[in-house]
Amino acid sequence: MTELTIALKEYLYNQGMEKDADFLRQGVELLSQLLMEAEVEQQIGAKKHERTEERSNYRNGTRKRSWETRVGEIELSIPKLRKGSYYPSLLEPRRPAEKALLAVVQEAYLKGVSTRKVDDLLKALGLTGIDKSKVSRICKELDQAVEEFRERELQESYPYVWLDALYLKVRQNHRVVSLALVIAVGVDEQGERHLLGFDLGGSEEEAFWLAFLRSLLKRGLKRVQLVVSDAHEGLKNALQQVFTGASWQRCRVHFMRNLLARIPHKDKKAVADAVRLIFDQPSRQSAVDQLRLLAEKMDPIYPKAAALLLEAEADILAYKTFPNEHWRRIHSTNLVERLNREVKRRTKVVGVFPDQPAVIRLVGTLLMEIDDDWRATQRKYFSLESMQLLTDPDIPHDLEPSPFLVDLTSTIAAEV
Numbered sequence: 001m002t003e004l005t006i007a008l009k010e011y012l013y014n015q016g017m018e019k020d021a022d023f024l025r026q027g028v029e030l031l032s033q034l035l036m037e038a039e040v041e042q043q044i045g046a047k048k049h050e051r052t053e054e055r056s057n058y059r060n061g062t063r064k065r066s067w068e069t070r071v072g073e074i075e076l077s078i079p080k081l082r083k084g085s086y087y088p089s090l091l092e093p094r095r096p097a098e099k100a101l102l103a104v105v106q107e108a109y110l111k112g113v114s115t116r117k118v119d120d121l122l123k124a125l126g127l128t129g130i131d132k133s134k135v136s137r138i139c140k141e142l143d144q145a146v147e148e149f150r151e152r153e154l155q156e157s158y159p160y161v162w163l164d165a166l167y168l169k170v171r172q173n174h175r176v177v178s179l180a181l182v183i184a185v186g187v188d189e190q191g192e193r194h195l196l197g198f199d200l201g202g203s204e205e206e207a208f209w210l211a212f213l214r215s216l217l218k219r220g221l222k223r224v225q226l227v228v229s230d231a232h233e234g235l236k237n238a239l240q241q242v243f244t245g246a247s248w249q250r251c252r253v254h255f256m257r258n259l260l261a262r263i264p265h266k267d268k269k270a271v272a273d274a275v276r277l278i279f280d281q282p283s284r285q286s287a288v289d290q291l292r293l294l295a296e297k298m299d300p301i302y303p304k305a306a307a308l309l310l311e312a313e314a315d316i317l318a319y320k321t322f323p324n325e326h327w328r329r330i331h332s333t334n335l336v337e338r339l340n341r342e343v344k345r346r347t348k349v350v351g352v353f354p355d356q357p358a359v360i361r362l363v364g365t366l367l368m369e370i371d372d373d374w375r376a377t378q379r380k381y382f383s384l385e386s387m388q389l390l391t392d393p394d395i396p397h398d399l400e401p402s403p404f405l406v407d408l409t410s411t412i413a414a415e416v
């Protein structure tokens with residue numbers, strides 16, 4: 001380390017800030033090179049050409065790597081090892097989603113849609129200029145990985161499937177439009193979550209949902225028992241055509257909003273509390289009885305709300321015919337809503353996407369990372385024992401829940 005300090009002092013003395021306009025960039029380059037040499041010495045246990053008992057490896061030349069920093073692009077000569085590999089600590093490898101974000105921002109910049117916000121973001125990422133060939137290379141690599149992810153075969157059966165959509169702004173034909181991004185998540189027979197697929201379309205019309213759902217079937221999606229989603233008319237019609245034989249659970253959270261929209265503000269809380277008593281019931285039959293009783297009392301005062309409640313009976317209580325251990329997670333689209341929030345957090349940085357491929361690229365790499373994280377943690381969304389209740393017809397699963405589960409369901413309902 002003493003030699004590194006002496007070399008740096010000598011360089012600074014010889015260059016002088018006033019004599020060289022590239023002083024800062026060259027200083028960072030030298031310091032980075034010295035730092036890498038020090039790290040390699042520590043890793044292999046010896047300096048260059050040094051013979052020691054601690055030596056565990058040998059140098060094997062170098063490889064060039066461009067490093068974009070706030071002071072400009074620096075050409076590094078990264079040492080190579082005969083056995084194993086060395087990666088400099090100063091180069092933090094970017095995750096795929098970060099590469100996608102960077103590519104989207106750069107692509108927007110190249111297409112002339114740069115704003116002050118984009119400029120500031122580029123500087124924060126350590127970029128002082130845009131290399132078109134580099135952007136093209138990054139996009140090509142990411143597009144290939146995302147396409148493989150979207151087209152991969154679905155190997156498992158998925159008893160539970162969640163569907164939801166959000167809207168993103170995209171430039172199309174010289175104007176900014178809102179496009180629907182749809183996402184499908186499933187839980188397999190082992191109780192593990194998987195990202196099944198996603199797509200981008202003009203709107204949530206029936207034809208778009210129909211094509212998306214059929215693409216999931218084509219890739220191997222099978223044995224779906226329950227689909228959880230909002231009550232969008234196009235999606236409902238598509239589900240009836242594709243997932244015949246599967247139950248449909250209307251998201252409880254979205255239904256509550258739709259119902260309370262028909263209630264005067266002063267009475268919303270009282271009605272919401274009464275509706276939650278339906279969901280707190282320990283069995284489907286008792287929930288049906290409670291729902292019909294409430295609708296009867298509401299009809300003289302709020303006939304439209306009462307009619308909606310009766311009409312949605314089968315859809316909002318479908319989850320109660322499944323194992324009670326699953327109830328609090330299959331009665332709404334909360335699982336996909338959390339994904340949507342993460343997507344919005346990343347896409348908010350971009351604002352308006354330059355084109356549709358940029359959306360697929362960024363969202364695809366983000367969802368790939370999330371799916372990989374789910375697999376890596378190996379945390380089951382539902383226990384294997386409870387999932388067996390779905391696959392073994394000899395085991396009854398419409399049992400009364402324990403008092404603890406009733407309390408837990410009540411607590412969740414109170415938070416809606």
